[in-house]
Amino acid sequence: MPYQLPELPYAYDALEPHYDEATVRLHHDIHHKGYVDGLNNAEAKLAEAREKGDFGLVKHWERELAFHGSGHLLHTLFWMNMTPNGGGTPSGSLGERISQDFGSFEGFKKQFSAAAVAVEGSGWAVLVWNPEFGKLEILQAEKHQNLTQWGAVPLLTVDVWEHAYYLKYQNKRAAWVETWWNLVNWSDVAERFEKCKA
Structure with a gap:
């Protein structure tokens, strides 16, 4: 199954005034989606390499896998780590x-x-x-x-x-x-x- 961009756990403007709606939209819908797409592409290219037995570009696609996979994971965590009316201290x-x-x-x-x-x-x-x-x-x-x-x-x-x-x-x-x-x-x-x- 291809990886998918997760939905935000709040509205785009919910983190105002600290995090503006325009940035949240661009960051989530464009930047995070780019990492998801890159991860799916890297997985597909590595599957193709295994199928053909051609690993001439394995270094490139493994780097893409690490970069986009880590970007997707960290962004997913980033969105969940924030909430309207957050802050304070942990107990x-x-x-x-x-x-x-x-x-x-x-x-x-x-x-x-x-x-x-x-x-x-x-x-x-x-x-x-x-x-x-x-x-x-x-x-x-x-x-x-x-x-x-x-x-x-x-x-x-x-x-x-x-x-x-x-x-x-x-x-x-x-x-x-x-x-x-x-x-x-x-x-x-x-x-x-x-x-x-x-």
């Missing part, structure tokens, strides 16, 4: 674990924001659960897939590709990251945290 075991692994929620928030703003070029900041290390980590992902850790489970992500914020925030990435905290869906992040620990 329960997630809140406790953040304090344990980062010293405090404020320490976590400052590190996460700094990581997001410092991504080189286009990419993401991602809060992950690393089951091998038994702790939460903050990672950067450049071009969707670079600088990640094997086995790490993404829980929370912010998109810092310019297409994610340029219409409203122009080149002010730090301003986008600061306002994005008002949208964080901590219930979604906590649910993901509990699932990956189980």
Whole structure:
């Protein structure tokens, strides 16, 4: 089955004033769809290569698979990680674990924001659960897939590709990251945290 663009869990204008409707429409309907289409194309080309026994372009299509597949996964998480009237601080075991692994929620928030703003070029900041290390980590992902850790489970992500914020925030990435905290869906992040620990 080809991969499909998931519907947003809210209306296009639901994240206003922090995230404008025009950007959400472009970001979801054009950019995210582009990664879904690229993923489907890479899967089809690899299937064709297996069928023909011709792997001359396998390096290219494997890169396309990683790039578009990671883009699709991270964008899907990104939309679910936001909610109208979000923000605040996490509670329960997630809140406790953040304090344990980062010293405090404020320490976590400052590190996460700094990581997001410092991504080189286009990419993401991602809060992950690393089951091998038994702790939460903050990672950067450049071009969707670079600088990640094997086995790490993404829980929370912010998109810092310019297409994610340029219409409203122009080149002010730090301003986008600061306002994005008002949208964080901590219930979604906590649910993901509990699932990956189980």
